[in-house]
Amino acid sequence: MSFTQDLAAQTQGLRRQIHEMPFNRELAAGTLPAEVFRGYIIQDAHYLEGFARALALAAAKAPDGQAVAQLAGSATGAVAVERGLHAHYMGLFGVSAEAFAASEVSAACDHYVSFLLRSAALGDFAEAVAALLPCFWIYRDIGREIAGQSGPENPYAAWIATYAGEAFDDSVARMLALVDRIGAAADATTQARMHRAFHRACWHEWRFWDSAYHRELWPEVGRVA
Numbered sequence: 620m621s622f623t624q625d626l627a628a629q630t631q632g633l634r635r636q637i638h639e640m641p642f643n644r645e646l647a648a649g650t651l652p653a654e655v656f657r658g659y660i661i662q663d664a665h666y667l668e669g670f671a672r673a674l675a676l677a678a679a680k681a682p683d684g685q686a687v688a689q690l691a692g693s694a695t696g697a698v699a700v701e702r703g704l705h706a707h708y709m710g711l712f713g714v715s716a717e718a719f720a721a722s723e724v725s726a727a728c729d730h731y732v733s734f735l736l737r738s739a740a741l742g743d744f745a746e747a748v749a750a751l752l753p754c755f756w757i758y759r760d761i762g763r764e765i766a767g768q769s770g771p772e773n774p775y776a777a778w779i780a781t782y783a784g785e786a787f788d789d790s791v792a793r794m795l796a797l798v799d800r801i802g803a804a805a806d807a808t809t810q811a812r813m814h815r816a817f818h819r820a821c822w823h824e825w826r827f828w829d830s831a832y833h834r835e836l837w838p839e840v841g842r843v844a
């Protein structure tokens with residue numbers, strides 16, 4: 620079993636739950652309320668900038684030039700591809716540049732981005748790539764599953780096509796190969812840290828969608844009696 624197959628096996632239940640979330644079921648059916656997707660896209664635009672920074676930090680720690688180029692390329696790709704997609708949906712849902720600039724980062728987004736930046740800045744390269752992998756892998760699996768269930772009239776077809784597409788698939792395959800290479804060469808303690816970081820990142824993917832579905836920003840603190 621490869622290292623990434625082992626990561627997958629250890630997180631099977633959590634990842635299955637992500638596929639069954641109402642956000643993803645309704646996205647597949649095209650019935651996800653526009654207001655929910657609008658809020659998600661705003662948070663995702665905040666997320667992707669942090670994600671690209673974490674990739675760039677990890678790139679600086681890579682063991683060889685090929686891995687530096689791969690991660691730095693993904694950082695560029697994250698900003699470019701995702702900005703295109705976000706621009707499309709922000710236009711469609713009427714999110715102006717001013718509205719986006721004024722929007723608040725949600726607690727879930729802030730937590731996920733902080734986790735990635737911490738893993739990349741304070742962890743070693745192995746931990747950083749393990750934390751960054753679910754972002755690629757889970758989106759590919761969700762994209763593939765949903766693409767098989769939804770038609771061209773689905774208002775979220777452009778989002779689905781991006782993550783079910785070949786270009787994205789290539790970047791995921793390269794990331795899986797990198798984590799397999801690093802994981803296979805790591806000692807047992809490092810492998811355990813990689814497992815923990817991977818599991819946590821899967822949890823953050825779940826949380827990001829859950830929070831978007833419930834349109835949470837920062838849950839209110841109850842009034843003290």
Ligand SMILES: Cc1ncc(C[n+]2csc(CCO)c2C)c(N)n1
Pocket residue numbers: 663666667670693696697698700701753754755756758790824827
């Ligand atoms: C919360 C959240 N997680 C993952 C992605 C997917 N994603 C964002 S950037 C990137 C790398 C290359 O484009 C990928 C796969 C997302 N959009 N939002």
